[in-house]
Amino acid sequence: MPSEDTELKKAGLRVTLPRLKILQILEAGIEDHLSAEDIYQQLRDSGDDVGIATVYRVLTQFEAAGIIIRHNFANGAAVYELDRGGHHDHMVCTDSGAVTEFHSDEIEQLQEQIAADHGYQLVGHNLVLYVKPLK
Structure with missing residues (x-):
């Protein structure tokens, strides 16, 4: 499995600490579909100083780069999952x-x-x- 650094570089994104931390949360697979607020809370719980605006900005960049998929289910906020290929x-x-x-x-x-x-x-x-x- 490629490292987070490799994934970001392959997507044309510079490797930054917030991007790495967010990608690690998404790859941890504790939950498959996370909202920006879920990710922000996990970052805060682990002591990382990343603002909610940064989380939204990174998620937008990840979506544009094809790293994640955004879903807007009728029950609330957008949720994100890694694009692991394959359809479901x-x-x-x-x-x-x-x-x-x-x-x-x-x-x-x-x-x-x-x-x-x-x-x-x-x-x-x-x-x-x-x-x-x-x-």
């Missing part, structure tokens, strides 16, 4: 806000077929299922 979809619990990633070959094939039935070739999509626990 999301389920968002309307009660807790928990985000679950999933992949279904059947859904992927059905979407391609629907596009073809309408005279199109599917080039990308974003599927989010909003769910609540079964009672």
Whole structure:
């Protein structure tokens, strides 16, 4: 696995302490989908002096460089995840806000077929299922 320095340089970004710290939090994988506020709080909890404006600026740079993907689920603030390649979809619990990633070959094939039935070739999509626990 490449180091954070290598990842930043490969993305054309200068290696700075705030960028390294934020990338380390995202790569730690404790949570897959973090808001800017979540990242800021983790930085504060670990004693790092990085402001919230810096967190937002770095996340914007990471998104532009293709390091992360931003999601705007209907339940609140934007959340970010590392772009690890490969496609997956999301389920968002309307009660807790928990985000679950999933992949279904059947859904992927059905979407391609629907596009073809309408005279199109599917080039990308974003599927989010909003769910609540079964009672």
